[in-house]
Amino acid sequence: MVDLRSQYEKIKTEVNAGIQEVIDTTSFIKGGKVTSFQSDLEKYLDVKHVIPVGNGTDALQIALMALGLKPGDEVITPTFTFIATAEVVALLGLIPVVVDVDFDTFNISLDSLKKAITPKTKAIVPVHLFGQNADMEGILALAKEHNLFVVEDACQSIGSVYTFSDGRKVQSGCMGDIGCTSFFPSKNLGCFGDGGAIFTNNDELAAKMRAISNHGMVVRYYHDVVGVNSRLDSIQAAVLEVKLKHLDAYSANRQMAAAYYNAAFAKSSRITTPAQSHNSSHVFHQYTLKLTGVDRPALIKYLADKGVPAMVYYPVPLHLQKAYQDARYKAGDFPIAEKLSECVISLPMHTELSEEQLAYITASVLEFVKD
Numbered sequence: 001m002v003d004l005r006s007q008y009e010k011i012k013t014e015v016n017a018g019i020q021e022v023i024d025t026t027s028f029i030k031g032g033k034v035t036s037f038q039s040d041l042e043k044y045l046d047v048k049h050v051i052p053v054g055n056g057t058d059a060l061q062i063a064l065m066a067l068g069l070k071p072g073d074e075v076i077t078p079t080f081t082f083i084a085t086a087e088v089v090a091l092l093g094l095i096p097v098v099v100d101v102d103f104d105t106f107n108i109s110l111d112s113l114k115k116a117i118t119p120k121t122k123a124i125v126p127v128h129l130f131g132q133n134a135d136m137e138g139i140l141a142l143a144k145e146h147n148l149f150v151v152e153d154a155c156q157s158i159g160s161v162y163t164f165s166d167g168r169k170v171q172s173g174c175m176g177d178i179g180c181t182s183f184f185p186s187k188n189l190g191c192f193g194d195g196g197a198i199f200t201n202n203d204e205l206a207a208k209m210r211a212i213s214n215h216g217m218v219v220r221y222y223h224d225v226v227g228v229n230s231r232l233d234s235i236q237a238a239v240l241e242v243k244l245k246h247l248d249a250y251s252a253n254r255q256m257a258a259a260y261y262n263a264a265f266a267k268s269s270r271i272t273t274p275a276q277s278h279n280s281s282h283v284f285h286q287y288t289l290k291l292t293g294v295d296r297p298a299l300i301k302y303l304a305d306k307g308v309p310a311m312v313y314y315p316v317p318l319h320l321q322k323a324y325q326d327a328r329y330k331a332g333d334f335p336i337a338e339k340l341s342e343c344v345i346s347l348p349m350h351t352e353l354s355e356e357q358l359a360y361i362t363a364s365v366l367e368f369v370k371d
């Protein structure tokens with residue numbers, strides 16, 4: 001699905017030098033590389049504060065911890081996402097309220113969101129799924145109307161740009177109160193292990209989240225709030241510092257691969273290619289098709305036999321996951337997410353796809369799908 005090896009070969013000298021520098025200075029934790037990557041990313045995103053943390057899940061958890069929510073408060077997330085989004089809500093004793101998504105964009109449905117808001121709702125966590133921003137203008141308007149926090153799950157969408165109706169362009173993760181991203185190796189900006197970051201323009205929230213991520217400590221050994229230990233280590237920051245310089249080129253490569261796929265599948269009546277939202281660029285963390293009248297497991301097997309990986313993101317929506325079963329939800333409650341979980345398939349998508357590989361992958365899919 002990804003080719004991190006070929007990507008690394010092209011930046012090997014620079015990355016190795018950065019890692020060696022960390023080893024030579026032995027400042028493995030909170031070293032200069034973390035600070036310089038943080039300020040590079042603040043500049044790239046045009047955001048006031050980047051807080052590097054241990055991973056994307058921690059980023060979400062720390063963000064929610066900083067909002068001063070109380071047990072029983074409701075947090076709304078889409079049901080069609082990676083589990084981490086709802087997991088942290090549940091872990092903090094908050095109530096995850098899930099809503100349906102839009103069939104075309106896979107992102108949170110505004111209608112479904114509106115219906116789910118109650119007096120107990122305190123926050124919305126939209127997920128910019130597969131690399132395309134959710135309808136943030138609509139979400140922010142609803143949040144304002146109901147006095148809700150917005151924490152963006154931008155784990156799949158770093159580098160994607162949203163255009164507001166007044167023409168303002170804002171980076172993914174920098175529109176709500178807080179944005180969270182992941183530097184898991186296969187993410188669009190990936191390190192060589194675990195990593196993540198939190199973004200905010202709010203000074204007060206930034207100070208709180210910095211403290212929470214460091215044991216609730218501002219002055220050393222004085223703990224003002226209950227915190228966690230979640231840091232980006234210097235070696236990961238050294239890798240990310242190099243890769244951030246290539247992020248726009250990486251996104252462009254992904255977009256080129258997506259355009260190739262789109263053109264190849266345009267004529268197939270059984271394949272729906274990803275919809276391009278009118279107000280967001282797409283950085284294609286995943287390239288996800290919808291199938292009609294195709295035996296998906298048989299297609300996956302057919303492709304696997306030809307050496308082409310394919311994955312289903314995500315086979316089970318949150319409200320049907322065993323760990324999240326409760327009396328509130330049953331099969332049929334979120335028909336769009338349920339339908340998507342049955343018909344989506346993601347093809348290899350990364351920065352190193354050659355035209356030859358794309359030709360082989362698309363030909364293999366079309367051999368099976370036929371019309």
Ligand SMILES: *Cc1c(COP(=O)(O)O)cnc(C)c1O
Nearest residue numbers: 055056057082084155156182184
């Ligand atoms: C990857 C991902 C996360 C979690 O990130 P980790 O760094 O793996 O903890 C959260 N939400 C979404 C949508 C993701 O894709």
